Amino acid sequence: MSVPTIAARIRAGARLDRDEARVMYLEAPTHLLGRLADEVRARRHPDRTVTYIIDRNVNYTNVCVARCSFCAFYRPVGSAEGYVLGFEEIFRKIDETIEVGGDQLLLQGGHNPDLPLEWYEDLFRAVKARYPAFRLHALSPPEVVHVARLSRLTIPEVIARLMAAGLDSIPGGGAEILVDRVRKALNCYNKATADEWLEVMRQAHRAGLRTTATMMYGSVETPEERLDHLFKLRSLQDETAGFTAFIAWSYQPENTELQGAEATGVEYLRTLATARLVLDNFENLQASWVTQGGKVGQLSLAFGANDMGSVMIEENVVRAAGASYCMDEVEIVRNIEDAGFVPRRRNMHYEILGEPIFRQRQVARRFGLEVARADGDTSVPAELVNYAGRTRAAKQGRGQAGPAS
Ligand code: SF4
Numbered sequence: 001m002s003v004p005t006i007a008a009r010i011r012a013g014a015r016l017d018r019d020e021a022r023v024m025y026l027e028a029p030t031h032l033l034g035r036l037a038d039e040v041r042a043r044r045h046p047d048r049t050v051t052y053i054i055d056r057n058v059n060y061t062n063v064c065v066a067r068c069s070f071c072a073f074y075r076p077v078g079s080a081e082g083y084v085l086g087f088e089e090i091f092r093k094i095d096e097t098i099e100v101g102g103d104q105l106l107l108q109g110g111h112n113p114d115l116p117l118e119w120y121e122d123l124f125r126a127v128k129a130r131y132p133a134f135r136l137h138a139l140s141p142p143e144v145v146h147v148a149r150l151s152r153l154t155i156p157e158v159i160a161r162l163m164a165a166g167l168d169s170i171p172g173g174g175a176e177i178l179v180d181r182v183r184k185a186l187n188c189y190n191k192a193t194a195d196e197w198l199e200v201m202r203q204a205h206r207a208g209l210r211t212t213a214t215m216m217y218g219s220v221e222t223p224e225e226r227l228d229h230l231f232k233l234r235s236l237q238d239e240t241a242g243f244t245a246f247i248a249w250s251y252q253p254e255n256t257e258l259q260g261a262e263a264t265g266v267e268y269l270r271t272l273a274t275a276r277l278v279l280d281n282f283e284n285l286q287a288s289w290v291t292q293g294g295k296v297g298q299l300s301l302a303f304g305a306n307d308m309g310s311v312m313i314e315e316n317v318v319r320a321a322g323a324s325y326c327m328d329e330v331e332i333v334r335n336i337e338d339a340g341f342v343p344r345r346r347n348m349h350y351e352i353l354g355e356p357i358f359r360q361r362q363v364a365r366r367f368g369l370e371v372a373r374a375d376g377d378t379s380v381p382a383e384l385v386n387y388a389g390r391t392r393a394a395k396q397g398r399g400q401a402g403p404a405s
Pocket of ligand 1: 096142188
């Protein structure tokens, strides 16, 4: 089928099949892809509202046994640069988030073998006891798989326990490309296979949680495999309708084992637009200004995105791999309005919370991103001694090592 024929079918509201998606992604002129994605976006969001959320991306630990080759953030067990945040440190971060109008933590971290399920449960309960209305958007599917393996529980059991402790929703991280050939090449097959990632989301949706979905493209996958990824997400969304949004970001090569080059801005915009055309059952597509910068992020609003994601207060993972774009609420709103849209604050469920907060009250501007821990801070949280370590390093650090033999 030709590009003009498929374009006409999209304009008539038809669902793209795999062959049509391939033709559009590989052959359609970029301006046409963008125009079509914008038309589909406008059908779903005719009021020209562009949303964003004020939350904080907190990485509770950088200790990880998964060792994905595209990751510049993790540190191996026993590393002097490894950290686990204390509950008090996390409370402080929540206080700062509330101060600038935020109501949620995006809480993700490495696969730390020395943090048992009880640590997460205690943290979630402590947060909810102190901040009852505050939301926990926490633990991507590979982290849920990791905790399930450590605790020898099933995925539904782990999700049920985390929900009972206060989990509100699950972020779609760790999806990378949902094709096992790619996952093996990126050394992330063992942390979660494509089916395991999808199964965590299926079970989360069945348990009543809403989640997001992501895609990290531009590493070792082919265009066909990117389409495989999109079609797998569309199929699960047909089944559960549990995804609130889709976010694509490009692989950031700096300081990673894999190295290589970053995908260009045009490739990002083509991928985003194609996602809008394929994911006809996703309400929301986020602009990834964190990896693309504010200018391409703004352009995303003409290529199918209807959301600017999060006002970043803190970022550790993408920054470790070389990207360190920062936009506070004032800057995000400026970019949305300059593109001809109406900015609105939202929560994770995409419920509108209101006008920009800085127009309602004085909020300190933020021109730089916070980090999880200041450089050189090697303090160990006091409460960690309450949890049994699995590794020798943790047992020694927590005074749990047995007598020398
Ligand atoms: S991407 Fe996540 S799971 Fe993979 S090495 Fe980095 S922290 Fe660990």
